[in-house]
């Protein structure tokens with residue numbers, strides 16, 4: 001922190017003095033005569049002549065005069081002789097015993113005055129030299145400030161270490177940029193609002209609040225250390241601040257930094273000695289709130305710290321999705337029966353799903369329900385869980401499963417979820433059971449969700465079709481939101497701002513959504529959605545075939561409609577069209593990986609855990625865990641430890657995950673890695689013969705009983721998935737916002 005410079009011992013440059021007859025340096029004490037004279041503290045003409053320097057042209061230009069006089073640390077008491085030196089421009093008499101500065105009244109040309117560390121009690125007790133710019137009166141005995149309007153050229157004023165209890169009299173110092181009032185008895189900041197201050201020092205006073213600074217728009221350096229300040233409120237408007245010292249105060253909440261969050265020039269902040277420092281993650285939180293800092297508490301803020309803090313407190317969507325996926329994957333691994341009992345795992349045929357996504361209230365929920373009703377032969381609504389309370393008219397199990405925060409957490413720990421998000425302060429999650437319920441009926445699951453949910457789901461083994469429903473006319477979207485009467489203006493604003501998020505995702509990631517449908521008119525949107533579904537499911541052709549069949553005399557007897565059964569071989573391929581195309585190599589790879597998982601789950605091949613594939617030191621935890629699951633990597637506790645420690649390497653990009661442990665810890669309820677390690681050890685230690693915990697059958701039976709997944713007995717009811725074809729988006733759907741359609 002920049003300080004006012006301490007009083008210099010001497011301002012006379014050696015050898016600068018014009019009069020070579022006086023040999024002794026000022027203040028050296030070498031001259032016995034001088035020492036004698038200084039005993040009674042009265043300055044004499046001889047002393048003055050020995051301490052003059054800077055011989056320059058006088059004001060008139062007719063003669064030369066000395067401009068500088070310096071008497072530091074000479075026990076001087078009486079400097080009244082200086083009345084005769086009216087040409088002086090710089091007077092330095094620090095560290096003496098001077099009480100009276102009235103001689104300064106006779107120095108009309110004086111520009112710099114240093115009378116620090118004396119015994120002066122009379123505040124500016126002299127007539128104002130017109131050009132006086134810098135005054136240092138620190139370490140004196142002044143108690144009361146008075147009007148300095150006559151000192152209008154003052155630029156730097158140091159009044160530190162006095163006894164002032166109130167700031168006043170500076171109103172007309174319209175050039176004052178540096179003011180030091182540190183170590184006084186000031187309890188309230190006042191009287192500064194008209195000043196063009198750039199540097200203000202008020203440490204060591206009795207301040208409790210930051211006030212009266214709002215108008216100091218030029219302030220760059222502020223020292224408020226050693227006071228009793230509890231809040232940073234009052235600094236919001238000081239956007240040019242680049243250094244703030246708030247050490248030794250009473251700030252206890254990191255969130256106080258929000259008051260200086262938009263100070264883009266802020267580089268240095270000192271908060272040592274405040275209660276806030278004791279908070280865990282204090283530094284990371286401050287770094288997150290003040291991303292422009294380069295020095296916090298005198299320690300350099302590293303790029304790694306900045307990345308970690310963002311990943312922790314506002315992770316990019318991709319990272320949050322990766323973290324979400326990893327969390328559920330790990331919890332599922334701790335509950336192997338979840339996978340074992342699943343009807344959904346199948347190497348060659350991913351379970352068909354449809355996801356409608358878009359900003360809140362865009363109509364996706366209505367469309368999801370309607371589609372499931374109209375195409376009930378194909379789809380059923382996948383009911384998510386939420387911790388928010390039901391709106392009027394919502395029914396348990398129909399729109400959501402409404403659960404408490406604790407229940408939701410419990411479900412996470414039990415590995416129940418495929419994905420979860422936090423939205424609007426509530427948790428939402430799609431459980432494996434919700435999908436299973438639909439799958440057991442032989443139907444495809446249709447769900448609606450926000451973009452973050454899509455990102456997480458895309459990392460899972462599910463491969464739904466994603467339809468983006470997007471409002472392109474903001475006014476009509478807002479009026480639809482407000483007509484619901486459910487949202488606050490802030491919530492509506494947030495929802496509206498997310499339109500661009502969806503649009504940008506669509507623009508920047510071609511193919512991310514399978515289709516985009518504008519939802520300004522819900523009926524129109526639904527018709528488009530139906531057309532897309534008809535195309536995906538080849539319903540038209542089928543209806544025509546049916547029609548032909550019914551009219552053909554060679555076919556079904558008239559009046560006898562063929563029974564509609566989506567699971568019958570006749571209809572299966574239609575539902576399968578929802579799934580994506582896979583190359584034979586991909587299918588073989590999936591099959592291999594799932595075989596490992598199956599074997600691992602039933603304890604058949606512990607060996608697969610022991611082969612650790614090479615991994616870069618910067619591998620993100622998500623990737624590691626993907627390997628664990630898909631390639632049968634070693635997941636012993638030590639391996640997990642290595643996952644978290646290897647991440648300590650500097651993150652390569654802002655999207656990198658610095659630490660898996662940290663990544664998990666930021667989740668709502670962190671996963672206990674020890675528990676995980678233990679569970680996996682148990683799994684690893686199971687002999688191939690040992691019965692699987694979730695099964696009555698011997699594991700050997702289970703592993704040899706089929707080449708299919710553990711639940712392949714149930715899979716029979718699911719339609720096989722042929723090599724599907726990605727159906728292009730509805731042609732002509734071109735939202736007004738310029739969304740790129742695929």
Ligand SMILES: Nc1ncnc2c1ncn2[C@@H]1O[C@H](COP(=O)(O)OP(=O)(O)OP(=O)(O)O)[C@@H](O)[C@H]1O
Pocket residue numbers: 358359360361362363364365366384385388419420421423428429430448449450451452453454486
């Ligand atoms: N499992 C999930 N994953 C991700 N997003 C979800 C999930 N379940 C619900 N959502 C989404 O969370 C948002 C908030 O849901 P909520 O039901 O509270 O909103 P809403 O006001 O009724 O709006 P909407 O009509 O879009 O559902 C919605 O956009 C919804 O689609």
